[in-house]
Amino acid sequence: MMKKRFLTTILAITAAGTLLAGCGSKTAAPTAAPTEKATEKAADQTTEKAAEETTKQAEAAEDVTLKVFSNLPDRKNGQGLVEQMIIDEYMAQNPNVKITVEALDEEAYKTKFKAYAMDGMPDVVSIWGQPAFLDEVLNAGVLAELNTGDYADYKFVEGSLEGFKKDGKLYGLPRNTDVAVIYYNQKMFDDNGWKIPETYNELLTMASDIKAAGLIPMAMDGGDGWPMAIFMSDLVNKINGSTIETVANAVQNGDFTAPEFKEATELMRTAAEAGLFQDGYDSQDYGTAMNLFTNGQAAMFYMGSWESSMALNEDIPEEVRTNIRVFTMPVVEGGKGQKHDIAAWNGGGYAVSADSKVKEEAIKFLNYMYQPDKLSKYGWENGVGMSAQDQSQYMTGNETELQMQIVEIVNAATSLSGTPINDCGPSAFKACIESEIQSVTNGTSTVDGFLDVIGKACK
Amino acid sequence: MKKLYSNKLVIASLILPGILVFVFAILAPICLSIYYGFTDYSGMGTATVIGFENYSKLMQDKIFWKSLWHSALLAIGFICIQHPLAMIVAAVLDKLQGKAEGFFRCVYFIPNVISVAVIAYLWKFIYNPDFGLLNNVLKALGYTGKINWFDSKIAIWSVLVVLIWHGFGWGMLIYYTGIKNIDPVLYEAAAIDGANNRQTFISVTLPQMKSVIQVNVTMAIISALKQMETVYLLTNGGPGNSTQFTANYLYQQAFKAFKYGYGNAISVVFILICIAVTILLNIIFSEKGKAV
Numbered sequence: 001m002m003k004k005r006f007l008t009t010i011l012a013i014t015a016a017g018t019l020l021a022g023c024g025s026k027t028a029a030p031t032a033a034p035t036e037k038a039t040e041k042a043a044d045q046t047t048e049k050a051a052e053e054t055t056k057q058a059e060a061a062e063d064v065t066l067k068v069f070s071n072l073p074d075r076k077n078g079q080g081l082v083e084q085m086i087i088d089e090y091m092a093q094n095p096n097v098k099i100t101v102e103a104l105d106e107e108a109y110k111t112k113f114k115a116y117a118m119d120g121m122p123d124v125v126s127i128w129g130q131p132a133f134l135d136e137v138l139n140a141g142v143l144a145e146l147n148t149g150d151y152a153d154y155k156f157v158e159g160s161l162e163g164f165k166k167d168g169k170l171y172g173l174p175r176n177t178d179v180a181v182i183y184y185n186q187k188m189f190d191d192n193g194w195k196i197p198e199t200y201n202e203l204l205t206m207a208s209d210i211k212a213a214g215l216i217p218m219a220m221d222g223g224d225g226w227p228m229a230i231f232m233s234d235l236v237n238k239i240n241g242s243t244i245e246t247v248a249n250a251v252q253n254g255d256f257t258a259p260e261f262k263e264a265t266e267l268m269r270t271a272a273e274a275g276l277f278q279d280g281y282d283s284q285d286y287g288t289a290m291n292l293f294t295n296g297q298a299a300m301f302y303m304g305s306w307e308s309s310m311a312l313n314e315d316i317p318e319e320v321r322t323n324i325r326v327f328t329m330p331v332v333e334g335g336k337g338q339k340h341d342i343a344a345w346n347g348g349g350y351a352v353s354a355d356s357k358v359k360e361e362a363i364k365f366l367n368y369m370y371q372p373d374k375l376s377k378y379g380w381e382n383g384v385g386m387s388a389q390d391q392s393q394y395m396t397g398n399e400t401e402l403q404m405q406i407v408e409i410v411n412a413a414t415s416l417s418g419t420p421i422n423d424c425g426p427s428a429f430k431a432c433i434e435s436e437i438q439s440v441t442n443g444t445s446t447v448d449g450f451l452d453v454i455g456k457a458c459k
Numbered sequence: 460m461k462k463l464y465s466n467k468l469v470i471a472s473l474i475l476p477g478i479l480v481f482v483f484a485i486l487a488p489i490c491l492s493i494y495y496g497f498t499d500y501s502g503m504g505t506a507t508v509i510g511f512e513n514y515s516k517l518m519q520d521k522i523f524w525k526s527l528w529h530s531a532l533l534a535i536g537f538i539c540i541q542h543p544l545a546m547i548v549a550a551v552l553d554k555l556q557g558k559a560e561g562f563f564r565c566v567y568f569i570p571n572v573i574s575v576a577v578i579a580y581l582w583k584f585i586y587n588p589d590f591g592l593l594n595n596v597l598k599a600l601g602y603t604g605k606i607n608w609f610d611s612k613i614a615i616w617s618v619l620v621v622l623i624w625h626g627f628g629w630g631m632l633i634y635y636t637g638i639k640n641i642d643p644v645l646y647e648a649a650a651i652d653g654a655n656n657r658q659t660f661i662s663v664t665l666p667q668m669k670s671v672i673q674v675n676v677t678m679a680i681i682s683a684l685k686q687m688e689t690v691y692l693l694t695n696g697g698p699g700n701s702t703q704f705t706a707n708y709l710y711q712q713a714f715k716a717f718k719y720g721y722g723n724a725i726s727v728v729f730i731l732i733c734i735a736v737t738i739l740l741n742i743i744f745s746e747k748g749k750a751v
Binding site: 107111117137141142223283292426428430436439445 | 504583586611694696699700
């Protein structure tokens with residue numbers, strides 16, 4: 001009995017000692033050493049100035065960890081590579097700053113973003129300057145306000161900051177100017193005598209020729225829904241000549257019965273029925289659709305200008321890579337939209353968390369990223385489409401033909417469509433249209449039924 | 460030792476971890492779900508109580524009922540296709556003996572060892588109309604057409620095949636274990652009585668497996684109801700909700716449509732359905748038990 005009690009006492013003392021030692025070691029040791037050093041130094045030098053300098057140096061060397069939450073999981077190609085290059089450069093220039101990156105695909109990113117919004121956001125985050133994403137985020141107050149004056153010399157394209165503002169206050173910065181384009185394989189076109197279509201009907205006629213040649217006319221990421229919603233926006237733009245006001249009214253009133261929406265939906269459905277897209281397009285994802293094009297199985301690929309880095313991606317067979325070119329949605333017969341009325345908008349960007357414990361450093365890093373010779377320049381050099389800042393001075397003369405085509409498209413544009421339809425309403429509308437658009441194009445639901453359902457989702 | 464176990468402090472310290480896990484990991488989330496189900500919470504910002512509005516919308520939500528029907532279809536598929544097959548395979552494996560028994564047991568269980576993400580992408584490629592294995596096999600057999608296995612008219616059946624195939628190993632393993640536990644004397648007696656394989660299976664194996672069948676069927680129905688990850692990765696409920704399942708729809712509403720309150724209302728109804736089904740199954744099995 002005595003022995004047992006003795007052992008218990010010994011164990012209790014050991015445990016308590018371990019706990020106390022554990023508590024003490026972390027806090028006491030690091031603070032004691034600098035204090036002693038500072039005191040000795042101050043005593044040696046005896047001047048107040050020297051002591052102040054020492055303090056400043058100590059502060060300057062204070063370690064800061066920034067967490068970047070990104071929607072660019074591929075860190076070796078395209079935009080993800082550009083983002084990582086800037087992060088590495090910033091860390092090299094600021095040795096006391098450590099930047100950790102968590103990167104997820106878009107849908108997973110948006111889901112986790114919401115979880116973070118409830119439980120503490122990372123310091124710097126990817127955002128989208130579109131109502132479907134930003135309205136709820138800004139209402140929740142999770143993003144820090146930025147000083148508009150800081151960006152006076154950053155050469156942002158006029159109007160590009162508007163999507164990131166609420167009540168005149170700025171909460172984020174745009175990364176790209178996105179343009180909806182039709183990538184095509186020029187060699188394939190030349191070999192078969194196919195010409196770039198001038199009208200939508202010509203596109204459909206060409207689709208049947210391409211199918212007859214045993215190829216897929218256009219690879220479409222229909223599984224995700226949003227590329228088809230952009231396709232629809234593109235058509236509305238060609239039919240109506242503009243989309244911003246028409247879509248804003250439709251979303252506000254929850255009424256999509258206007259003739260331009262009906263015609264655009266019918267045209268899209270006609271395209272699907274005519275076999276413009278690959279079989280099973282409505283269930284195939286981004287990667288699968290893109291692979292059909294980059295492997296030479298599809299003659300065209302409908303996507304945004306951010307994929308212009310395909311021309312530099314060595315994973316793509318050279319025969320395809322060097323022959324990728326673009327054109328924009330052809331005009332619709334009888335439509336008000338002309339050749340150079342294009343579907344373009346400022347979408348993705350970055351913001352700083354309102355609750356960041358290192359907000360000052362996070363904003364400093366954000367501003368560093370957006371210095372015109374960083375995101376814009378590196379993006380251009382790596383063929384990542386067009387940024388939301390003036391890139392003209394970074395032309396090297398070594399641009400790919402694909403890059404130059406996109407620049408020409410934007411320079412020649414007579415109007416820009418603005419945010420695509422799916423991103424113009426609340427999240428419930430976005431989720432609804434991206435799912436229902438699959439049903440209406442594959443014939444499961446009617447055009448009127450589709451327009452009715454998406455209208456209701458706005459309310 | 461007896462004195463130690465009668466000490467209330469010791470008893471409390473032993474059950475406390477379990478109680479804490481239950482309260483914080485199960486009870487509290489359920490209570491929170493019930494609360495949020497009565498709000499218009501978007502997942503961010505503040506929540507406003509809106510009474511039964513979410514529930515009244517849910518009753519009229521065609522996609523919810525469609526997704527519930529798909530869950531029921533899967534449960535039927537599990538019970539009518541997967542489990543009879545699993546039981547037959549388990550009985551055949553039991554008869555195989557030797558190395559072949561171990562080999563095939565592993566082969567049938569492999570799908571359960573592979574990650575759900577891999578399974579989903581594997582089947583995406585198998586089903587692909589342009590370069591998928593299935594269409595290529597059909598082509599090799601002389602079929603000239605191209606089947607879109609995820610066409611909205613047949614997509615649900617394609618998804619059910621994957622889910623039934625994926626869960627087959629577990630069902631088979633549980634039945635196999637059940638068969639192994641049957642007293643061999645019963646088989647010897649059946650053999651002496653001149654029973655053939657079919658008669659032995661129906662008169663000896665099946666009755667002896669009653670409790671295993673009960674457990675397996677209950678688990679199958681619950682897993683059908685809460686099916687999420689494979690569907691999410693394979694089709695995400697598409698095209699156009701044609702393969703939507705309740706748990707996936709709940710997730711989409713809460714985290715994609717930013718209707719967290721509505722998503723929680725779905726989860727509450729979902730929990731009630733799961734509880735009701737479990738009670739119903741218990742009643743069915745207990746009545747059958749009494750009858751036997």
